[in-house]
Amino acid sequence: MRTSVLLSRGTGPSEVVEAELDDPRPDEVIVRIEAVGVCHTDLVTRRALGDRPAVLGHEGCGVVERLGAGVGTLAVGDRVVLSFASCGACAQCRAGQPAYCGSANALNNSGARPDGSPTIRVDGEPVFGAFFGQSSFAEAAVVAARSCVRVGDLAPEIAAPLGCGFLTGAGAVLNALRPVPGDRLLVVGGGGVGAAAMLTALSEGVEVVVAEPVAARRELAGSLGAKAVASLDEPIPPVTHTLDTTGRPELIARVLDLLAPRGVLALVGLGPREATLDVRSLMLRGLQLRGCVEGDAEPAVLVPELARRYRDGRLPLDRLVTAYPLAEYDRAVADQRAGRVLKPVLVPSRPGCATRP
Structure with a gap:
């Protein structure tokens, strides 16, 4: 699948380029990204990777576009928040503590699937991807169905940071x-x-x-x-x-x-x-x-609870977010560092969207 991604290399400017997504494995889905939050962890990881080309982003929200052969928990058209990856089988996952998963590093920070296979290629070459199991600074992402949480009609800009920062x-x-x-x-x-x-x-x-x-x-x-x-x-x-x-x-x-x-x-x-x-x-x-x-959270439990509080008017998360086009990542980061905005959210599908004051 061809899609656009935000590619970062060292300290230079990021750029939106065309990339190829791998086909989903049986337990994976492809999600068309509608919004993705910018988190401090993205900035730290970018510095740590140096000049290695990478597609980061780990607070994605979007619509399920394609299902792996074994996925029965989601349907095409579901709007989902993408949270961190976990195995679902180790002692911590079984205890409802997936943030402490025994395979957390391999699943979230290795730059590929645990078996070493890439999820993203640019110009035919693998790049650092599968970040937090998603790499959602992109128009689409390959992600394990286990990491997806349905959020219904919740606005994507509000829902996206529920995957990590707000969670x-x-x-x-x-x-x-x-x-x-x-x-x-x-x-x-x-x-x-x-x-x-x-x-x-x-x-x-x-x-x-x-x-x-x-x-x-x-x-x-x-x-x-x-x-x-x-x-x-x-x-x-x-x-x-x-x-x-x-x-x-x-x-x-x-x-x-x-x-x-x-x-x-x-x-x-x-x-x-x-x-x-x-x-x-x-x-x-x-x-x-x-x-x-990750707030000691089971995303499948806490994300819907936070969404309910927002809908009930108890959690005005909309006061915290500001939307930017995907290509304006560097401006979003600069505005955040300068204190002009609190939580930047990139919106890939709206190239002309404007920031709130």
Whole structure:
């Protein structure tokens, strides 16, 4: 199948080129991409790959266009969110924790299927693909049916980030931290993940404080019902739960000092491997420190729940996203880094779409 993809090489500009998608295997489908979110993980991976040509993107949403011979759970025409890949058979997958799948690296980060076969070729040559089991910076993607979650008539621009970024923030609140009314959550970092966590906690009746240096993001957080501060050095009332989206060791250490006794800190930001923490304080105050991948979520369960909350008006995710044409990826990333937008979403099928202010 011929399709257009966004090809990245090192630090140079990305370009939309024609590519060839492999035929779907029996457990795979081809999805015509309607929207795909831009996530920090895409940027990190691009840097790590250097000059190796790659098609990234892992927050796709689109319509099923073609079924593998063994797929019976989906139908052509279904609108689906594409989430991370998992095997479905290991102990973690069977326990409902696919983010910790024993084959996660091979399925999501190897650049090909686990057997080494490519899913994308450009000019006849394989390129790094199958990213998070999809590589959805494209007009179409080959993806395992297991990674697809039906979302009905939900707008693609809203649905796409539910595959990773919004899933991570919301899941960290609902599955890892689990605050209840009367608790106070501190979210460190008001980007896409942090904003989704903020909205989810607010929908649970939890008081939220967001620490974010970008003024526009603080203003948005305040308009949505949270208290916003520019840094952790500002006065912050005692907090029972904290979510760190930055991965910065100095902020993690500071947050532990701000937690009330028996408080919980969840880490979702990927930063340096090592940090210096006051272990004695951690123990004597009964604090909990835990990692959290993909919001500890089973996408087939959490994505529909978040979609319901959005439709019910409890989760205004539309306030977080801004649409760009696929070819304007570099502008979308620049706008995000400058704080002009919070969550860029690429829309392959609308070359003339305009960004919101």
